[in-house]
Amino acid sequence: xxxxxxxxxxxxxxxxxxxxxxxxxxxxxxxxxxxxxxxxxxxxxxxxxxxxxxxxxxxxxxxxxxxxxxxxxxxxxxxxxxxxxxxxxxxxxxxxxxxxxxxxxxxxxxxxxxxxxxxxxxxxxxxxxxxxxxxxxxxxxxxxxxxxxxxxxxxxxxxxxxxxxxxxxxxxxxxxxxxxxxxxxxxxxxxxx
Amino acid sequence: xxxxxxxxxxxxxxxxxxxxxxxxxxxxxxxxxxxxxxxxxxxxxxxxxxxxxxxxxxxxxxxxxxxxxxxxxxxxxxxxxxxxxxxxxxxxxxxxxxxxxxxxxxxxxxxxxxxxxxxxxxxxxxxxxxxxxxxxxxxxxxxxxxxxxxxxxxxxxxxxxxxxxxxxxxxxxxxxxxxxxxxxxxxxxxxxx
Numbered sequence: 001x002x003x004x005x006x007x008x009x010x011x012x013x014x015x016x017x018x019x020x021x022x023x024x025x026x027x028x029x030x031x032x033x034x035x036x037x038x039x040x041x042x043x044x045x046x047x048x049x050x051x052x053x054x055x056x057x058x059x060x061x062x063x064x065x066x067x068x069x070x071x072x073x074x075x076x077x078x079x080x081x082x083x084x085x086x087x088x089x090x091x092x093x094x095x096x097x098x099x100x101x102x103x104x105x106x107x108x109x110x111x112x113x114x115x116x117x118x119x120x121x122x123x124x125x126x127x128x129x130x131x132x133x134x135x136x137x138x139x140x141x142x143x144x145x146x147x148x149x150x151x152x153x154x155x156x157x158x159x160x161x162x163x164x165x166x167x168x169x170x171x172x173x174x175x176x177x178x179x180x181x182x183x184x185x186x187x188x189x190x191x192x193x
Numbered sequence: 194x195x196x197x198x199x200x201x202x203x204x205x206x207x208x209x210x211x212x213x214x215x216x217x218x219x220x221x222x223x224x225x226x227x228x229x230x231x232x233x234x235x236x237x238x239x240x241x242x243x244x245x246x247x248x249x250x251x252x253x254x255x256x257x258x259x260x261x262x263x264x265x266x267x268x269x270x271x272x273x274x275x276x277x278x279x280x281x282x283x284x285x286x287x288x289x290x291x292x293x294x295x296x297x298x299x300x301x302x303x304x305x306x307x308x309x310x311x312x313x314x315x316x317x318x319x320x321x322x323x324x325x326x327x328x329x330x331x332x333x334x335x336x337x338x339x340x341x342x343x344x345x346x347x348x349x350x351x352x353x354x355x356x357x358x359x360x361x362x363x364x365x366x367x368x369x370x371x372x373x374x375x376x377x378x379x380x381x382x383x384x385x386x
Contacts, residue, residue: 033226163356
């Protein structure tokens with residue numbers, strides 16, 4: 001008997017999770033500097049006092065937002081790259097699939113590095129670690145695919161992926177990914193030969 | 194006789210030029226969103242009223258700042274790329290010279306695209322035209338160097354240059370340019386063969 005609809009309703013998100021969710025939505029879509037603490041708190045439904053109590057300040061929330069993105073692997077390209085069920089060569093090839101045009105605004109980590117010019121910002125180590133682990137995983141996939149000099153190939157594919165992402169952000173045209181794919185395939189083919 | 198020192202003193206910069214100079218210094222170094230109108234006016238030594246009278250608003254000043262950078266070719270990589278006195282192959286190779294670490298903060302045009310998320314921003318066409326003309330000039334240099342399929346090669350070199358610039362911005366490590374160079378040389382070599 002009882003009230004099943006009430007029984008199965010998900011528990012409400014904690015203020016911490018609501019702040020992270022608001023950060024993901026606002027920081028990525030509108031930019032980090034353009035998003036004020038008041039807007040974040042309004043969207044998250046928390047007081048400014050709660051934000052400062054939980055995170056210490058906006059800069060620490062930015063670092064937590066990026067650490068959360070890194071942990072959750074939110075972009076399909078990243079999820080696939082780290083998916084052991086995919087063949088190593090598939091992991092490399094899918095980097096150059098066009099991202100979803102409705103959501104794409106470049107790499108959240110790179111964008112944060114553009115916006116955060118303060119030396120010693122708490123988000124900086126998160127950005128560095130993210131880029132290093134992304135490149136290591138590309139090199140690992142190249143190694144598992146049997147490619148020669150997988151570190152060099154991994155670095156080259158990373159540069160092409162970063163270039164496609166940056167150029168698509170600048171031009172608003174995802175064709176940068178289509179242009180990068182045959183270059184990547186040529187480099188992979190040469191290293192596999 | 195007169196006062197020679199007064200005769201040779203340069204004429205004071207106009208408020209318009211002082212605002213552009215302040216924009217170049219503050220927008221590039223500290224970011225566009227992080228730079229407020231008050232700070233711009235203070236550094237330029239003009240009133241807010243003057244800024245609005247001359248440019249119409251901050252968004253139009255951002256567009257004028259980028260148009261000015263494009264016209265003046267402020268980065269050495271860009272100046273060399275458009276320098277007809279350099280051999281075409283030199284123009285391509287120098288793209289992967291490390292930029293000045295004391296000044297480098299990535300590409301001003303790309304950074305603006307990251308920061309300006311408002312649809313229809315007046316700076317957007319300036320950014321698009323800049324990236325298109327940069328890529329056309331790379332392809333032209335590849336053609337003049339006698340490379341096969343210069344458009345394809347130009348696109349690939351553009352992607353590597355954008356990738357090195359973006360990755361160096363994210364990681365704070367100019368070694369991304371060193372990594373891009375041998376990949377570029379291999380592609381140029383293959384297209385020249």
